[in-house]
Amino acid sequence: MSDIVVTTVDWHTGKALRDIRQKVFIDEQQVPEDLEWDAQDEEATHFLLLRAGHPVGTGRLLKDGHIGRIAILPQHRGLGLGERLMRAIMAHAIDNSMHTLLLSAQTHAVPFYQRLGFEVCSDIYLDAGIEHQDMRWSDDTQESDHLPHIEFVSPGRFTIHNPDEALAPPTEYNQPGMTAIDEHNAQQQLIQLIDDCRQTLLIYSPEQAQWLFNRQATIQACERLIARNPKARIQILLQDVSNEFLRGHTLLSVMRRFPSLCQIRKQHPDLPRQSYCQAMTDQQGFLMLPIARTREGFVRVESRDQVKRWSDSFNDLWGTSQTDSAIRSFLL
Missing domain, CATH: 3.30.870.10 (Endonuclease Chain A)
Known part of the structure; x- marks a missing residue:
């Protein structure tokens, strides 16, 4: 899909990414607001996925290599956008000399992350009332061609907000x-x-x-x-x-x-x-x-x-x- 672009976003002006997280985590999954918004957002690198110019997905990368807050709006799921977003984040991390990546996956999403090379490294535990498992990716265990070329545009930290048709x-x-x-x-x-x-x-x-x-x-x-x-x-x-x-x-x-x-x-x-x-x-x-x-x-x-x-x-x-x-x- 040539109309898909992933870019970095500034947290302070990134209304679009906050709207997506509100809809997916707080409204849809009933995650308490005080757990969704944390101090790590200030220091994280945030990513926004655009489809035909409209913001439909988001995620973040912490300085220690933790990937989190991966979210795709419901009406855009099943199209491979989650994988495009993850590969962009992983490519960005590798370009910034991160050799180990970590994430906390909801158990239903474990197979998805395994296809990207992550391995389960914990027992099941509850986070915000949802079952999770920790997962780890290391570049020393990956084949050199594991991450194919992706269309990733990063002209700097910026955000997109597109008024909807209303x-x-x-x-x-x-x-x-x-x-x-x-x-x-x-x-x-x-x-x-x-x-x-x-x-x-x-x-x-x-x-x-x-x-x-x-x-x-x-x-x-x-x-x-x-x-x-x-x-x-x-x-x-x-x-x-x-x-x-x-x-x-x-x-x-x-x-x-x-x-x-x-x-x-x-x-x-x-x-x-x-x-x-x-x-x-x-x-x-x-x-x-x-x-x-x-x-x-x-x-x-x-x-x-x-x-x-x-x-x-x-x-x-x-x-x-x-x-x-x-x-x-x-x-x-």
């Missing part, structure tokens, strides 16, 4: 509290949204709607926000850094004047490109252009639930983002 923006802009926008009134609505902002402004992919975001009025509104609140925070995430964005009056001028309050970064190149642009303020104000090139969308001045969901997605993307060399050159 989060897709509406195509009819006549819902309560929603104002439809187009190229005639979008500027006014965006400026009002920023002028009402008290502290936090998040902007995603403004380069796709330069007619709206790279305007002097938008830049001035951002500057007014900073003037109102010296602790204001503006985060701007680009999908591409174009020459047009680097030239003239753009949001980069705000970053140049206020580098400690305004940050502009580029989305990780391995992540899927999106067609939408959006701006979010103070966890409640929301502007969305679902397909930016059509110059149509909506604004909501009070949409806490919607902003919470989309800001989670933004923060996950921000956690994997990069400072583009062209932006650094611009600031020098």
